[in-house]
Amino acid sequence: xxxxxxxxxxxxxxxxxxxxxxxxxxxxxxxxxxxxxxxxxxxxxxxxxxxxxxxxxxxxxxxxxxxxxxxxxxxxxxxxxxxxxxxxxxxxxxxxxxxxxxxxxxxxxxxxxxxxxxxxxxxxxxxxxxxxxxxxxxxxxxxxxxxxxxxxxxxxxxxxxxxxxxxxxxxxxxxxxxxxxxxxxx
Numbered sequence: 001x002x003x004x005x006x007x008x009x010x011x012x013x014x015x016x017x018x019x020x021x022x023x024x025x026x027x028x029x030x031x032x033x034x035x036x037x038x039x040x041x042x043x044x045x046x047x048x049x050x051x052x053x054x055x056x057x058x059x060x061x062x063x064x065x066x067x068x069x070x071x072x073x074x075x076x077x078x079x080x081x082x083x084x085x086x087x088x089x090x091x092x093x094x095x096x097x098x099x100x101x102x103x104x105x106x107x108x109x110x111x112x113x114x115x116x117x118x119x120x121x122x123x124x125x126x127x128x129x130x131x132x133x134x135x136x137x138x139x140x141x142x143x144x145x146x147x148x149x150x151x152x153x154x155x156x157x158x159x160x161x162x163x164x165x166x167x168x169x170x171x172x173x174x175x176x177x178x179x180x181x182x183x184x185x186x
Contacts (some may be wrong), residue, residue, distance in 0.1 A: 003145045006030060006040045020063035020150055060150045067154065095121045100132050101167055104145035106137050121147065130155060
């Protein structure tokens with residue numbers, strides 16, 4: 001199969017899907033190795049960005065998706081008559097950071113780290129599809145555990161959690177049932 005055909009098929013599938021599509025699935029459909037799909041997608045992404053097109057191809061972990069170019073978001077929002085989503089509060093960013101760096105986590109863990117009830121904020125982040133339930137902890141009451149979503153990656157413009165900046169040197173310890181964060185010696 002020619003490169004032009006691969007590019008066209010990948011673009012067509014991603015456009016029609018509207019959702020992230022697994023690289024593994026594209027590889028199986030096209031009958032080519034995953035690295036060929038990844039390399040082809042990178043070429044498409046580079047071309048779309050270089051030509052300042054209205055769409056971008058983004059990689060989210062092991063999936064690919066077409067989305068609108070962020071620099072045109074104001075025009076898209078006006079044309080589609082949608083409101084700009086409200087910015088995340090400092091509290092929401094704190095909770096999101098805890099989930100992103102320590103996932104999967106329970107609400108109780110978040111509250112111990114923050115030292116305050118975080119039920120409402122966790123609910124807001126779930127509603128915005130930045131975090132999602134991902135099972136239950138093996139603890140009394142089987143509390144729900146949370147992790148970040150592909151929408152989290154897309155919102156923050158990263159492909160995987162490995163791209164998050166490193167946390168400052170800190171240590172988490174548990175004393176008397178309370179989680180303590182202390183600065184490490186560096």
